Amino acid sequence: MGALNQDVDIQNFFIFNSQLCPKEGEELKKIVYYYPPSDNTEVQVENVGLVEGIIQFTQTFNPDSPVKSLHTGKQRQLFLQPERDFWIVLTIALPVVTKVKENTSFIEYLEEDVQDNVYESVLRQLYDMYRLFWGTFQHTLEQSDLGTLMTKIEKFYNAYLKTLRMAHMDILTVFKGIQYLPLDRHTFLKIQCFVNDVESNMEYIAHTAFLYNEHVVWSGIEPNDMQTIYQYLIDQLLPANVEAELQGGSMPRNLQSPFTALRRGRFITGPSNLKQAKTVGKVPKIYLFNEDGVLEYYLVVYRALSATVCFFVKGKTELTLDQFKALDEHINPRLSPIVNSIADYCSKQVVSPSNIQESSPKFIYFNKLNLACKSTVHLDNKHTGNVACSADSLRIMADMKNTSHFLGPSGENIVKTTNDYWVFSKTSNLREFYIVLQQKSASLISISEEVKRLCESELEGIFFHPM
Numbered sequence: 001m002g003a004l005n006q007d008v009d010i011q012n013f014f015i016f017n018s019q020l021c022p023k024e025g026e027e028l029k030k031i032v033y034y035y036p037p038s039d040n041t042e043v044q045v046e047n048v049g050l051v052e053g054i055i056q057f058t059q060t061f062n063p064d065s066p067v068k069s070l071h072t073g074k075q076r077q078l079f080l081q082p083e084r085d086f087w088i089v090l091t092i093a094l095p096v097v098t099k100v101k102e103n104t105s106f107i108e109y110l111e112e113d114v115q116d117n118v119y120e121s122v123l124r125q126l127y128d129m130y131r132l133f134w135g136t137f138q139h140t141l142e143q144s145d146l147g148t149l150m151t152k153i154e155k156f157y158n159a160y161l162k163t164l165r166m167a168h169m170d171i172l173t174v175f176k177g178i179q180y181l182p183l184d185r186h187t188f189l190k191i192q193c194f195v196n197d198v199e200s201n202m203e204y205i206a207h208t209a210f211l212y213n214e215h216v217v218w219s220g221i222e223p224n225d226m227q228t229i230y231q232y233l234i235d236q237l238l239p240a241n242v243e244a245e246l247q248g249g250s251m252p253r254n255l256q257s258p259f260t261a262l263r264r265g266r267f268i269t270g271p272s273n274l275k276q277a278k279t280v281g282k283v284p285k286i287y288l289f290n291e292d293g294v295l296e297y298y299l300v301v302y303r304a305l306s307a308t309v310c311f312f313v314k315g316k317t318e319l320t321l322d323q324f325k326a327l328d329e330h331i332n333p334r335l336s337p338i339v340n341s342i343a344d345y346c347s348k349q350v351v352s353p354s355n356i357q358e359s360s361p362k363f364i365y366f367n368k369l370n371l372a373c374k375s376t377v378h379l380d381n382k383h384t385g386n387v388a389c390s391a392d393s394l395r396i397m398a399d400m401k402n403t404s405h406f407l408g409p410s411g412e413n414i415v416k417t418t419n420d421y422w423v424f425s426k427t428s429n430l431r432e433f434y435i436v437l438q439q440k441s442a443s444l445i446s447i448s449e450e451v452k453r454l455c456e457s458e459l460e461g462i463f464f465h466p467m
Contacts, residue, residue, distance in 0.1 A: 007167035008114055011075055011091040012036065013126075015153060016048050019085045020146070032086070032137075032146075033153045035161060051089050055079065069116045076114045082127045086137050090123045092166070115395065117402040121174045122164070128228045130156050135287040139294060163236060168385040171398045171434070175366045177373020178223070178230050181215035187341045191218050194338055198311075198331060204323070206297060207312040212342050214238065221312065223371045225288045229299075229310070237301065238308065241268045265304025265332050270324055280319045286312075300324075304332065305339035361437045361454050362388050364397065368430040377436060389436045393421050397434045400425040404432070414447065422447050426455070433459065 014034040021030035027045045034044045058067040070077040078090045094109040134140065134156060140149045183191075195208045195218055207220035214234050219226045269284060271277035288295045296315025301308060309331070313319070362377045377394070379386040387394065400413050400423070407413065410428035417423070420440045424447065426433040435451055442450075 008095050008169075009093050009166055010035070010161065010164070011093040012039065012047060013088075013090050013157070013161060014044070014048060015086065015088050016051075017085045017087070018052060032150055033157060035157060047091075048089075051077070051079070051087070055087065068120060071111070073111075074109055076111075076116070076119065078116070078119050078123045080120070080123045080127060082124075082131075083137050088123060088127055090119065090126070092119060095167075112395065115398045115402070118169050118171070118173050118398055121176060122166070122169055125173075125176065125228075125231065126157075126160070129160060129232065131289075132228050132232065132286050133284060135294060136289075139287075165385075170387075170394045171364060171401055172373070172375060172378060174398060174401055175364075175373050176227055176231060176371075177366050178227060178371050179215045179374065180370075180372050181212050181217050181342075181346075183217065183342065183345055187338075187345055188217070190338050190341060194331075194334055195220070197334070198327075201330060202311075202327060204313050204317040205311045206314050209310040209312075211308040211310070212339070212346075213306050217342070221288070222290075227371050229286070233301075233308065233310070237268060241303070265302055265328065265335060267324060267328070268301040268303050268308075270300055270319075271321060274321075274325055274328055277321060277324075280321055280324060283313075283319060285315060300327075302327075302331065304335045306343065307335060307339045309335070361435055361450065363436070363454065363458065364432075364434040365459065366432045368432070377434075390417070390419065390421060392417050392419070393423050393436045396423045397425070397436075400434065401432070414444070424451050426451070 012035060015032040016030045017032060018030050020032070021027055027049060028041055031044055031048055034048075039047075054070060055067055066081050067079050069079065074094055076092045076094060078092070080088045080090075082088060092114055094111055095113050096107050096109050098105055099108055100106075130153070134152045137149060137153075140152060191210055195210065199205050199208060208218070209216065209221055209226065209229070210218040211233065216226070216230065221229065266272055267274075267281075269282065271279070271281045283298045283300060286297050286299050288297065298313040298315065298317065298319060300311040300313055302311065303309075311327070363375070364377050365374045366372070377387055377389050379388060396415050396417070400415070404411070404413075404425070404427050407427055412427075413425040415423045420438055422435075422437045422439060422442065424435040424437070426435075433455065435454060437447060437450060439447070439450075
């Protein structure tokens with residue numbers, strides 16, 4: 001017998017740069033950030049020094065491939081070098097279960113519950129999200145000094161680390177995909193005309209992204225940049241501001257769920273109440289990077305009905321209250337009929353839960369070309385553990401993803417669990433398809449036929465190389 005009494009949790013997280021400490025005895029200077037602050041300076045220096053030793057030791061064997069993780073009996077440590085000389089380290093306490101054997105209780109550490117590729121993606125996201133709002137570490141040092149960099153890092157991570165739901169990270173964390181909403185041509189053309197109209201009339205708007213119920217409909221931003229912005233929107237900004245409106249779901253999944261609407265749109269970033277506002281309020285500045293260097297934008301987010309419109313305003317623009325009022329007057333009457341058209345279309349596509357059996361196949365689809373992701377395994381995309389399959393199946397899918405490179409450009413993999421779940425993966429043409437089926441006494445032939453049927457019904461028109 002056993003009882004789980006601890007979930008996956010952050011033991012420590014720190015950023016260091018060895019070049020900041022040229023002299024022995026000043027090791028504390030190399031630490032740019034350390035969490036938790038309750039660890040005294042001796043513990044901080046000891047932990048950072050140990051990691052430095054591990055990094056230097058492993059580099060002697062493979063200088064071109066930095067160490068990514070360290071496994072011990074009680075913890076997992078992940079390493080990332082996002083910029084030259086800067087290292088980010090995440091230490092995770094392994095979950096434990098208390099067991100009893102021969103009237104003696106003991107603790108067992110569940111090492112298999114923490115998968116490297118999942119939490120390496122978490123670590124990467126920790127850096128990407130910081131870079132989105134504050135720029136690179138090196139950029140800050142060039143523009144200012146080390147003290148400014150440390151202040152920015154502390155301000156960001158003290159807040160952001162508290163939002164992570166470490167116990168519910170899984171294969172979706174690895175993909176960090178974008179959920180798109182496919183529409184009919186007529187409705188999509190309305191959205192494209194709306195975007196073109198706004199950008200042509202408001203010259204200070206460089207790009208626009210249009211979302212409906214947490215699904216991207218249109219984006220003028222490169223997918224890799226939109227990936228991080230999308231995670232910020234659905235994980236933090238939208239739940240914090242419109243939780244009641246969204247009513248707990250990514251998209252309504254039954255005919256009774258109302259497409260709840262605000263009668264008039266409002267700015268989520270910027271002046272929330274235009275009639276009473278005296279200033280433009282808080283508008284975050286974001287940093288995007290391309291071959292030309294750093295691009296700065298203000299992220300203005302507008303919410304109306306069930307739609308979220310993100311305007312990327314040129315960073316050199318001087319924002320004024322009159323601009324926000326003019327933008328609101330321009331887009332609000334044009335936005336309402338568009339969102340109503342989307343709602344009408346979506347209401348015809350929704351599947352009633354009464355028609356979905358618990359044992360019906362569940363799947364995850366990911367397209368590496370445009371970072372599109374679709375999941376019926378996850379009932380929402382908020383990392384709350386609200387899933388429609390077993391935890392073992394999720395872990396198997398993440399393991400399949402981690403070893404998919406062994407299959408080459410295309411291949412298939414299938415695993416049967418002890419609780420009668422079949423987990424199937426299909427990789428082809430930079431597309432990945434993972435399926436979970438619960439069928440007792442099924443054969444490989446019947447499972448293969450079911451997978452083929454599911455591909456034809458759910459992925460119609462998506463090309464897979466024949467096996």
